[in-house]
Amino acid sequence: MDDEYGGMKWDNLGFGLMKTDYMYTMKCGKDDKFKQGELSRYGNIELSPSAGVLNYGQGLFEGTKAYRREDGGLFLFRPQENAIRMQIGAHRMCMPSPSVHQFVDAVKQTALANRRWIPPPGKGSLYIRPLLIGSGPILGLAPASEYTFLVYASPVGNYFKEGTAPLNLYVEDEFHRAARGGAGGVKSITNYAPVLKALSRAKDRGFSMSCTGFVNKRNIEEVSSCNIFMLKGNVISTPVPNGTILEGVTRKSIMDIARDLGYQVEERCIPIEELVDAEEVFCTGTAVGVAPVGSITYKGNRIEYKMSNEVVSHKLYSRLVGIQRGIIKDNKGWVLKID
Numbered sequence: 001m002d003d004e005y006g007g008m009k010w011d012n013l014g015f016g017l018m019k020t021d022y023m024y025t026m027k028c029g030k031d032d033k034f035k036q037g038e039l040s041r042y043g044n045i046e047l048s049p050s051a052g053v054l055n056y057g058q059g060l061f062e063g064t065k066a067y068r069r070e071d072g073g074l075f076l077f078r079p080q081e082n083a084i085r086m087q088i089g090a091h092r093m094c095m096p097s098p099s100v101h102q103f104v105d106a107v108k109q110t111a112l113a114n115r116r117w118i119p120p121p122g123k124g125s126l127y128i129r130p131l132l133i134g135s136g137p138i139l140g141l142a143p144a145s146e147y148t149f150l151v152y153a154s155p156v157g158n159y160f161k162e163g164t165a166p167l168n169l170y171v172e173d174e175f176h177r178a179a180r181g182g183a184g185g186v187k188s189i190t191n192y193a194p195v196l197k198a199l200s201r202a203k204d205r206g207f208s209m210s211c212t213g214f215v216n217k218r219n220i221e222e223v224s225s226c227n228i229f230m231l232k233g234n235v236i237s238t239p240v241p242n243g244t245i246l247e248g249v250t251r252k253s254i255m256d257i258a259r260d261l262g263y264q265v266e267e268r269c270i271p272i273e274e275l276v277d278a279e280e281v282f283c284t285g286t287a288v289g290v291a292p293v294g295s296i297t298y299k300g301n302r303i304e305y306k307m308s309n310e311v312v313s314h315k316l317y318s319r320l321v322g323i324q325r326g327i328i329k330d331n332k333g334w335v336l337k338i339d
């Protein structure tokens with residue numbers, strides 16, 4: 001297995017882009033279906049200056065991971081969910097989308113072609129980034145004439161600089177991430193640049209950019225690129241997706257795991273004030289896993305949460321990782337062996 005690692009130093013792997021060997025590309029016309037894609041060496045792509053994605057933001061992205069287990073086996077976690085989310089997003093953004101089979105096959109091919117970049121167990125994973133963009137030229141506002149589905153990958157370790165330490169969240173009250181009827185419920189590229197201002201404001205106040213929370217009419221909605229949960233007694237609550245929240249694959253998995261462990265799981269509007277009474281708050285996402293929140297700062301007030309090794313979020317995360325690593329039996333068909 002050492003050969004596969006090619007002398008890479010995997011310790012201290014963060015969440016930065018590391019170029020890998022191959023990417024996958026598949027194209028189709030406006031009223032067409034995606035057919036056959038192919039792998040090519042990773043590199044720059046050529047786009048018309050009037051491509052739909054560059055001018056009108058007609059684009060979606062996804063994020064999933066390939067893992068290496070102790071026995072060397074390579075696995076994906078619920079890639080079909082990402083495929084379905086891309087299809088829903090494509091419908092919202094007037095784009096054709098790859099079938100679930102095409103999506104999963106492209107992710108698989110990209111992971112295998114870059115297998116030497118999948119870190120050893122416990123050191124990280126290969127983050128896989130599928131993109132669907134309007135690549136055809138268009139001048140008047142309309143759907144692009146051609147679409148490109150592209151998949152690339154980068155090995156990653158911890159998303160948060162703080163590692164596994166509890167997160168200190170800063171909740172933004174001026175800039176909103178998404179509005180009802182907008183595209184907040186899908187992974188449109190247009191949702192991300194507008195929040196950079198809020199993230200940099202949080203950074204100026206001494207918080208990590210990836211720890212910025214968003215409220216809508218005083219209800220907590222999301223944290224940068226993860227979903228948020230609170231625990232009180234035996235009840236685990238998370239904001240109800242009403243078109244402004246991205247329904248995470250990790251969110252869905254953690255809700256299932258929590259129910260299996262006997263918790264009552266609720267999706268509802270959560271006024272930010274309610275977090276004061278929470279016993280635990282935690283965030284979920286492909287990049288972050290399940291991250292406990294140590295404090296929340298909103299309108300100058302700071303709420304702190306007690307931390308211990310016994311926290312429920314840790315129990316939920318252990319179960320998720322156990323299934324991903326093959327330590328806990330996957331009786332839900334969540335993991336997909338790819339080699």
Ligand SMILES: Cc1ncc(COP(=O)(O)O)c(C=O)c1O
Binds near residue numbers: 063246250285286
């Ligand atoms: C805005 C937003 N919320 C939540 C998530 C978490 O989703 P997932 O668990 O599928 O990674 C992401 C990341 O994809 C995101 O961008």
